[in-house]
Amino acid sequence: MGHENGGLFLDLAGLGEDELVLREQAHRIAVEVLRPAAWVLDRMTPAQRIAPGSPFFTTMATLKSLGYHRFFLPAEAGGPEEPLSPLAQSVVLEELGWGSLGLATAFLVDMLPVITMSRFGSPELQAELMVPWVEDETGAFHGCWAITEPDHGSDFIGQRDGDARSYGRAQLVAEPGDGGWVLRGQKSAWVSSGPIATHAAVHAQAGRDGDLSHSLFAVVALDDPGVRRGAPADMLGVRDDPQGELFFDEVFVPERNVLVPPGPFYPVFGDQLLCLTSSVISNVAVGVARAAFEEALHHARQRIQGGGPITRHKNIQLTLYAMFERVETARAYSRAALAHTQANVPGSSPGALGASPRHARAAQVYAKRAAYEVAHDALQVFGAQGLSRDSLIEKLFRDARSLLIEDGTLEVLALDAARDLIQNYEHETYDLEEMMATW
Ligand SMILES: Cc1cc2nc3c(=O)[nH]c(=O)nc-3n(C[C@H](O)[C@H](O)[C@H](O)COP(=O)(O)OP(=O)(O)OC[C@H]3O[C@@H](n4cnc5c(N)ncnc54)[C@H](O)[C@@H]3O)c2cc1C
Incomplete structure (x- = not known):
């Protein structure tokens, strides 16, 4: 058709x-x-x-x-x-x-x-x-994004206000060297593709005294002397992308590799880059949600139990409907957030004012939650078969669960959106008595 x-x-x-x-x-x-x-x-x-x-x-x-x-x-x-x-x-x-x-x-x-x-x-x-x-069309290069540290995960996003006391000392510090910077320290065990990447985009506290909210952002070649990788992590979900620690022992980064010089991470750079990543991840999460929905629908149509298809049960019908509703709403919101972010992020057009953090975060939270809830309900539709390592839904469930943590926990993303709402949401105020008097 x-x-x-x-x-x-x-x-x-x-x-x-x-x-x-x-x-x-x-x-x-x-x-x-x-x-x-x-x-x-x-x-x-x-x-x-x-x-x-x-x-x-x-x-x-x-x-x-x-x-x-x-x-x-x-x-x-x-x-x-x-x-x-x-x-x-x-x-x-x-x-x-x-x-x-x-x-x-x-x-x-x-x-x-x-x-x-x-x-x-x-x-x-x-x-x-x-x-x-x-x-390159062979895979000779592979990047990763090294942000989080062993003692700094959620607080990387939570430090939007740039309050050094709330963050504490970073575990990767860049100090000025001859014609560049010298990196000392490490990033967390959860850096996606860390074990195999050729290059990392790295955030590091600039100077010995300070915090990561005043950081520099640079590209580092991971075969440079002094770079070491930890063993790849053995995770519950997202096992198809290896995660692992990166250690930096006196690693020299030439000035030309610095993408953003030392300065406040928020509000411009971090905030807007996170709008882009949030609205991208939310669209990926929609794919996970749709995959789980389609698996459940296929299974429900085929599964004969007690002499008839399980689709004859109202609970299965309503579960499938609720999954569909979540996938569709998550897709609509994620597409709208990506279009808005692409059109407004600085550099997208002359005089672009910036993308809306609350919408990018809300789309991400909504789509990640949708993916998890749909995968959870899909597993229920499968019954015991859904718990078997031989069924795709078992993997999708583990992956969807990881989404609630990957790229910022759900709570921290929601808190970040809430902060933006409280500080910046504009609305008219009405005096009820005045309103009633003129009615
Ligand atoms: C699959 C996967 C891929 C990842 N990829 C990368 C990557 O490519 N690069 C990278 O740098 N990192 C990556 N991470 C790390 C990820 O960003 C962090 O795991 C995430 O930000 C949470 O940090 P944490 O694990 O240290 O948890 P914690 O920060 O220790 O949080 C633990 C709990 O406390 C809550 N919490 C902590 N602080 C606050 C706060 N201030 N306010 C409210 N609640 C709070 C959290 O919500 C959570 O429930 C990845 C993680 C996963 C699972």
């Missing part, structure tokens, strides 16, 4: 011919590459996952050979001549999330250093590192 502007299907509304083709291609990659690779990786030991020849590397190389890493870049940084619309970006992100949360995360953290280099990098750094990275 051809449906102009989506026709009967709201999830296709507004998609043009090119976007529909992109969606179909991304879905085929999710089906043929991401899901099978993620299934195999999930069962491997952490060491097997990062060994040469692991499906992790072949999958990343496939995405690069198809040019997916260029989709989210502006044309001047090597992106498509006709930039992908925010709607097209949402569609691709949802399909990647549908295929595998872990591999989608690995794909996104790989792009983080490139995207920030394209916005903030010096011309030397762009020529030396960004251009070959963007041109």
Whole structure:
């Protein structure tokens, strides 16, 4: 059925011919590459996952050979001549999330250093590192985003107000060196792709005295002398993307690798970069939610129990309906938040005023919660089969549970949005007595 502007299907509304083709291609990659690779990786030991020849590397190389890493870049940084619309970006992100949360995360953290280099990098750094990275189609480069530290996870977002006392001393410190900075310290065991990345986008406290709310942000080559990696973590979910510690022992970072010089992390840089990551992750979470819904629907249609299909039960019908409602609302909000963020983040257009943190965070919280609730309910629809290591829903449930922590816990993201609401939400006030008097 051809449906102009989506026709009967709201999830296709507004998609043009090119976007529909992109969606179909991304879905085929999710089906043929991401899901099978993620299934195999999930069962491997952490060491097997990062060994040469692991499906992790072949999958990343496939995405690069198809040019997916260029989709989210502006044309001047090597992106498509006709930039992908925010709607097209949402569609691709949802399909990647549908295929595998872990591999989608690995794909996104790989792009983080490139995207920030394209916005903030010096011309030397762009020529030396960004251009070959963007041109590469073999997976020779892989990025990660090293933010959290052993004693600093949630508080990285919680320190929006820049209160040094609330944060305390960072565990990665950059001190001025000859022509650059010297890094000493470490990042947490949860850095996605940390065990295999070639480069990291790193936040470090600038100077011995201070805190991470006054930090510098730089790209560090992870084969530089003094960099060491911890063993890959053995996690409950998102096992298809390896996480691990990064240690920095007197690592020299030349000035040209500094993307953002020492200064307050909030409100401009951190806040707006987090708007971008929040609205991207929310679209990936929609893919996880949809995957769980579709698994449950398929199972419910097929499962005969007590002589009839389980779809005859009202509880199953209502559960499927509630899942569908969550997927659809999460998608609508996530798409709107991504479009808003892309249109308003500084640099998007002359005089752009900035994206709305409360909307980006709320979309992320909403979509992550939707993914978890849908996966939870889907497992219930499967009964005991859903608990078996042989069913996809068991993996989706573990991945969806991890989403409530990955990229900021749900509570901390919600508190951050609440702070923005309380400080900045504008509304008219009414005097009830006056209002009634003039009625
Ligand atoms: C799959 C996965 C991938 C990840 N990828 C990366 C990555 O690529 N790079 C990276 O740097 N990090 C990464 N992380 C780390 C992630 O960002 C942190 O785990 C997350 O921010 C929470 O920090 P924490 O684990 O230290 O928990 P904690 O900060 O110790 O929090 C523990 C509990 O206390 C609550 N809490 C703590 N502080 C506050 C507060 N101020 N207000 C209210 N509640 C609070 C939290 O909500 C939580 O319930 C990843 C984590 C996971 C699970």
